[in-house]
Amino acid sequence: KLFEMVAKEVVQQELRGFKPQGLSNMVWAFATAGVQAEKLYEMVANKAVQRELRGFSPQGLSTTVWAFATAGVPADKLFEMVAKEVVQQELRGFKPQGLSNMVWAFATAGVHADKLFEMVENEAVQWQLRDFKPQGLSNMVWAFATAGVHSNKLYEMVAKEVMQRELREFKPQEISNTVWAFATAGVHAEQLYEMVEKEAVQRQLREFQPQNLSNMVWAFAT
Numbered sequence: 001k002l003f004e005m006v007a008k009e010v011v012q013q014e015l016r017g018f019k020p021q022g023l024s025n026m027v028w029a030f031a032t033a034g035v036q037a038e039k040l041y042e043m044v045a046n047k048a049v050q051r052e053l054r055g056f057s058p059q060g061l062s063t064t065v066w067a068f069a070t071a072g073v074p075a076d077k078l079f080e081m082v083a084k085e086v087v088q089q090e091l092r093g094f095k096p097q098g099l100s101n102m103v104w105a106f107a108t109a110g111v112h113a114d115k116l117f118e119m120v121e122n123e124a125v126q127w128q129l130r131d132f133k134p135q136g137l138s139n140m141v142w143a144f145a146t147a148g149v150h151s152n153k154l155y156e157m158v159a160k161e162v163m164q165r166e167l168r169e170f171k172p173q174e175i176s177n178t179v180w181a182f183a184t185a186g187v188h189a190e191q192l193y194e195m196v197e198k199e200a201v202q203r204q205l206r207e208f209q210p211q212n213l214s215n216m217v218w219a220f221a222t
Contacts, residue, residue, distance in 0.1 A: 003030060007037040015047050020055040023048060027067035038073060045075040053085050058093035061086060062102040069105035076111055083113040091123050099123060100136035100143070107143035117149045125153055129161045137162060138174040141181035155187040163192055167199045175199065176212040176219070183219035193220065 007030070015023065023044050030037050048056070048064065056064070061082050068075045083106070091099070099120050106113050121144075129137065141158050144151055159182070167175060179196050182189050200208070200216065208216075 003033060003035040003037070007035075007040045011039050011043060015043055018047070020048075020051070020053075020060055021057065024056065024060040024064040024067070027071070028063050031067035031070040036071070041068060041071060041073040041075070045073075045078040049077055049081055053081060056085075058086075058089075058091075059095070059098055062094070062098040062105070065105040065109070066101045069108040074109070076109075079106060079109055079111040079113070083111075083116045087115050087119060091119055094123070096124075096127070096130075096132045096136050100132065100139045103143035103147070104139040107146040112147070114149065117144065117147060117151075121149075121151045121154045125157060129157055132161070134165070134170045134174050138170070138177045138181070141185075142177045145181035145184040150185065152187065155182060155185060155189070159187075159189040159192045163195055167195060170199075172203075172208040172212045176208070176215040179219035180215040183222040 010018075010026070018026070027041060027044050030040065044064075045068070053061065065079055065082055068078065082102075086094075086102070094102075103117060103120050106116065120140075124132070124140065132140070137158050141155060144154065158178070162170070162178065170178075175196055179193060182192065196216070197220070205213065
């Protein structure tokens with residue numbers, strides 16, 4: 001009820017007085033809460049495009065596209081402008097989570113941004129995946145596989161990093177998404193698969209959802 005009232009009020013006021021951070025926080029909240037508000041999203045997208053993204057921080061940009069992708073609201077013009085802006089800024093100010101969230105959003109929304117993916121790959125490789133959390137690693141390879149962007153170097157480094165961590169702290173969905181991505185991309189990683197199999201058996205498949213299980217066995221069969 002609260003979200004509905006907020007959406008109605010904000011739309012009536014045509015987002016007057018909202019700064020860029022307020023816009024990104026707003027759509028993030030609605031997406032996270034799973035509340036549909038297409039008119040609100042539409043107005044936020046239009047406002048951001050009209051402002052040519054002026055005032056949006058790196059985190060604000062990644063949060064905004066993540067929210068639209070999560071909510072399943074198309075906004076191709078916004079996504080294209082974000083990709084162009086981020087590439088022009090050469091990813092300055094972006095943290096690992098922001099990078100993985102952003103490529104996940106573009107892949108989920110089905111918006112092509114090859115140059116952006118190329119720059120994210122180079123940046124991640126340069127950082128040697130330091131500070132990437134398990135979700136960030138799995139989201140990134142999932143995004144590259146889903147978008148059909150080939151990157152043997154990135155996959156190789158992710159496999160190595162995952163094995164070094166011995167799948168500690170990886171949730172079932174992150175494990176299944178990772179092997180699904182490798183299989184989809186056609187990248188061989190036998191040692192990674194062996195470790196995933198061992199980990200899944202040790203956990204006795206606890207907390208693995210049906211989708212996790214089907215993705216995982218599909219990856220092994222592929």
